[in-house]
Structure formats: structure tokens, C-alpha cells
Amino acid sequence: MSIDVHQHLWTPSFVDALRARATPPYLDGWTLILDGEPPYEVNPADHAARDTTGLELALVSLSSPLGIESLPPEEAWPLIDAYHEGALELPEPFGAWAATCHSEIDPDRLAADLDRGFHGLQIPATAAPDDRLLEVLTARDLPLFVHPGPAAAEQDRPGWWPALVPYVQQMHAAWHHFRAVVRPRHPRLRVCFALLAGLAPLHSERLIARGGGRGRVDPDLFVETSSYGPRAIDAIIRELGIDVVVNGSDAPYATAFQDGPGIGPAAAHAIRVTNPRRLLCGDASSAPSPPPARRAAAATFSRMGREE
């Protein structure tokens, strides 16, 4: 059984909260309206029943590119609360990353939310990782997940542009910021970077050439594989070793890596089972336990995608 640390699933409570808004980000039916971007037609089926065959745990997270976490607190919290409520009601094998408001930091509220049964905190790569939030995580021995944030709208760009340019650049910046600035302040924090940290670790020769040390691998900085396949994963393994690479799919927008030449069964097992366990629990021998406060509510899940 595998672990997938990166999925998105818009629950009815979250969809309702987006529809309750009249300013971006909001939903008009299933049309997503974001600031400065053309309307985006959400496919309801993407957030309906999802195949979780073979997964012992699938972690969902807030769609950080919507920019919810940077809204003023009175606008951010209703959306975040609705996300939390829906995520906690998802049936097994789902679990979730908590989200928090970054325009006004509230560590006590994060602590209370985490204690409801989240596996850690997700922040947008565009947000400054506030020490007070990170201290809440380390006090609970829970990890941080860094995910792309909003991308500035640009004219005449193909649809894949944000995923290939702004998101990659955001993850690059976050990777280097954590290694250089955050790690010395939070030596025990476990962090996972989405999309293989935008392949930032492959720039180690350039980093070394500019006086950045000798590229020592930090065993508690993990990278997640979504959207990438055997070539990029293999290149990352050459740079960081196998032990920090964890499986993620970014469902419904992308898929997890597939077995094939280059990544053998033991490497795949490390990426899908051993390494995610160490990210989530700090110890590869423990299976991530179901969050204590979660309520089983399969009925809620079966309603999803039928909002129209």
C-alpha cells in the first residue's frame, strides 16, 4: 500500500464557501473566477469519486494557487474553515494538510486546527514561512508541505505556462530559502516541497560554484514527485539520494509516477512507502495513524460532484 502526499479535492463545504463569495476567488456554478485571469471551467467530475486503489493514505490540501491564504483574515478564514471541515469528513484513505491565513498570523488557531487531526501544514511557496507557525509544527512533530501559490496572470501564454514557469520558480525560491534561512532557525522541522522543488536541487553545482557549501544532503528536506517521471526522479535521486523522495500525484491535475525502467521495485517502495512515512511520522517504521479527530462520513463524499 502506498502513500500519496499531494492531492486536491474540493468538498461540498469548500465549494459552497467559494460560491458564497462575490469577489475573486469565487465560483459561479463551476466557473472559477480568479483575479486577472480568464474564467476557468472546473470539471465537477475531478472532485467527485476518485480511485484510491492501492493507497493507504492520500493527503488532500487546499488549492494554494487560488490565493486564499493571503486574503484578509475575515475573508480567508471562512474559506479555510470550510476546507478544513470538508477535508476532515473525507473517508479513508484520505487525510489532509491543514491550511492557515498568512495575512495575519494566528499560531493558536493553527495549533487548534492541527489538533483536529491534520497530518501537517501546507503553505504557499509565495508566503513567508513565519517562525511562529513553524514552531507550532515542530512542537507537534508534524511536517510542512510547500506548494505553489498564485501565479501572476500573463497575456498570450499557453495554459501550461503557470505550471512550467511561475510554479517552478516559486519552488526554486522556496527550496533555497528553506535551506539557507529557515533550516538554521528550525533544525528539526521536516519539510516537503511539491513538484521536486521545481528541480532546484539539480542546481547544486551552480550553488557550490557561488559559495553555497558542498551540497550536503539534508535528510529532513523532502521532495514530492507530482507531474514528473523516471528521468527527473532519477536525476533528483542522483543529487539527493533516494531517502528524501516521496510520492505525490497532484490529482486531479496530474498523476503519480509510473513503474518502469530506471526505478526498480526497491526504489519505488522507498518513494511510495518508506520515505512518506518518515516525512509524516519522523520514523519510517510507523504507519501514519488516522488522525484522532476525524469523523468518518462516506456519505458526504458520495455527494461530491453533484452540486449542480
Add this chain to the structure above:
Amino acid sequence: MSTNLPARTLDRRELRDLVDDLAANPAQWQDQVAFPADGGRHYASLYRDAYVDVWLLCWRPEDDTGWHDHDISSGAVHVVQGGLLECNPRIGGEHLETVVAEGQSFHFGPDHIHRLTGAVDRSVSIHAYSPPLWRLGQYSIDDTGLMRRVSVSYADELRPIDETPASGVMEEVA
């Protein structure tokens, strides 16, 4: 671990010096030695950076890497407890066998093909590779002397590929 190492790929003799130094400083690895009661193979990554990769491996007599090379990496091994049996293949002839006893080390370049087993129960060795391990070649030699190679990730289990794998247990390897 000391990082007073040159900022470049190390050669086999520099790697030998590194494992010899580490062997003389058990405080840097002693706490990683373990022989789990559940019978799994035990190993620990002691250090990895852009140039060098250092492991501690614990050996039971049944632990057998099978024939393998280290792609572009050179390596060195220091036996700090017990003893290892190193074999080198000789197609159509008798394989070369060398027992490496406690306190001894050996080193090799990327052209080296070998197979390691624990010669003594509860053996422990320290391994260093430069560049850090990435891909390995894994070999089988059949009864007629025909040799085949498969390329595997360094994370993949090193075991004899011409024999039935032991109960599907996943193992990382050096």
C-alpha cells in the same frame, strides 16, 4: 563526520583514507550498528553530499549482494567488526575470493565488479563512494558462464539476480 574533504570527486585512495579515519572514530557510527531481531538487513546512511556518500552496513552470513558494479563511482570499504568475503567474477574459471578481516580495508575503481557476503555473523563495514552512488550494474552468470547485466537504481536491492529473491523483502544497498 569531518568535512575537511576536497570539493571534488575523491579517488579510491582518498576514499580508503576516509573509511580508515572513520573506522578509528567509532563515536561517529557506533550508534548505527544494529542486527534487528526481525531478521531484516540493516544499513545506515552516515553522510551524503555532492561528492561523497558514506554508509554503514551490518552483515549476517545470508546477506549477499550478488555480482555488481558501481557505475561511475569508486569506493572503499573498511571492516570494523567480523569479516567480509569479497568475490570477483572469472567467466569460465574459478571466481576470486578474498576474506577481508576486521581492521582491514580495500578500495576499487569504477571498473570493479564484485560480490560481498558476510564471512562472519554480525559483521560491520563502513563504505564510501565518490561520486555518490546513483546507478549500479547488477550481473548474473549462468552455468555456461554467460553473463548478463541490468542497470538498477542504487536504492534497489542488491541480491543475486540468478537466484530466487528472499521472500520479496525490499532492501537498500551500498
